[in-house]
Amino acid sequence: MSAIEVKAPRQGRAVAGRLGLNLLTYVVAFLAFFPILWTLLTAFKTEANAAAIPPVIWFHATLDQFRAVLDSNYLSYFENSAIIAGGSTLLALLLGIPAAYSLAFNPSKYTPKVLSWVLSTKMLPAVGALIPLIIIYKRVGLFDSRFGMILLYAAFNLPLVIWMMRSFFADLPHEILEAATVDGAGFFRIVTLIVIPLTAPGLAATILLSTIFSWNEFLMAVNLTSANSGTLPVFISGFMTSEGLFWAKMSAASTMAVAPVIIAGWLAQRSLVRGLTFGAVK
């Protein structure tokens, strides 16, 4: 009897503590997400409501700001971003998957050296390469071209593709690959018929991460593009001088630029840590 009497309040306290922690977690999650939520809400306001003090929480939602954004040259920036992010990811995959295959399945004594060199290209500051890129891109006609940005971002994402895909390839059950080799399949058939289908979730995560990085990149975009091939970060940075006048429009443009990336990021969640740490953490 006495044991139960002692135990009951303790359990009660443990339950209360757990509920308290749960509540704290929900509050923290809400606060972390709040700037995104607030931007989303502001995108549906009129300009007057967007800068109102005190802030307006209940309002008649309007799509005017989205219309205004679409009527500006936003779509051409969006198109540039989509083509550059997609093209650079594709090029990085074309170069990176064979390399990852070779590093995963045919390791040699140079493999660790090659892998750490590949990683080291990610560690040096991009700004150190900026000046020659500006000068050479202007000289060879790649300045302010989508193709030039595709070439550059493909190189930036190549280490990610090599490291991530190598780590996914190395996880494959070797019996399946062995059977294919016995059947006489070569590199191309093994990759397209066995390796890619079996690592599809990992490949999808790699594609999403590479696309996100290209989509959000700003330093090179602002220095190497202009009217023809400007990407969304460049378009958004144009709002930096707007003082109180175009907040709703700014929020609508921001929402449209960020929403696809957040959704893509959520889809890639399971392999996110592996990608962000270059396979160090699984």
Add this chain to the structure above:
Amino acid sequence: MTVRPETLAPSAVGLRPVGRFGFLRTQRAASIGLILPALAYLALMTQAPFVLTLWYSFRQWVLTSPDIPHKWVGLSNYTYELTQDPIFRQAIYNTLELTAAIVGGSLLLGLAFALLLNRSFPLRGVARSLMIAPFFVMPTVNAVVQKNLFLNPIFGLLNWIMTSVGFARIDWLAVHPKLSIIEMAVWQWAPFMMLILLAGLQGIPDDVREAARIDGAGPFTEFRRITIPLLGPYFQLAVLLGMIYILQLFAEIFVATQGGPGTATTTIPYYIYQTISQANDVGSSSAQGVLAIIFSSIIAALLLRLLLRTFRSGVTA
């Protein structure tokens, strides 16, 4: 299928034993053929520019004066940057201060997030997704939204909250520019730290915690004696990767402060951008770029060594 002994690699850290995929071993030439295009491309696009930056840094070269020959000036760009240019020294200091504050702040916040998430509770997946979201936000959006909607002195949400509870109105970006940049970047990078530390927390075996509890450890002792020491390598990984990325912080500064007021938030990347795009000075900006590369390499090398040492000696408290 013959396995030539000379191709057997010493099994390196993080690599699987070689024998497992031995049956797939193609001709060495084929293997090199698969990997060479990627390596050549990386070298051309990411390493060749560094060599050119070094080459340009020994020249006097201003884009707006094309008639002046690009005279070889030896180390004088470097001596100017290191001994005379007051802004460059300020930029080094700002970069160090901002990077340390952002890495430290996001590490602490990320640890708190990870500890909250490392339990089982209803809607855990939703909470995790909401906490991760800031990491995906385009840095220019982050800066433009926070600068206007949140930090604006008159219409910003933060000042509305502050004045509502009786504090004075503050023009955050003018009065506390560094703090504003730190706040923006910490919001963005805390989820990154959280993801790495959460993976670490989930890797701590339950029986270790169980054993500690049986030995009479309370929650705080358990945290201090079990959780923190076992997270050690993950902290180091988070700090190393965080520093590499955050040293390059650019969009937030470009959009929110343009390096100002004055040079209060001018970092090395932003100053290099100013030197090339506003002063059009190829020689000086290249010297700054080379110094930035050296600077980052030292930090990366130090941290990598720290990382390797920890993994070699095992985790100690």
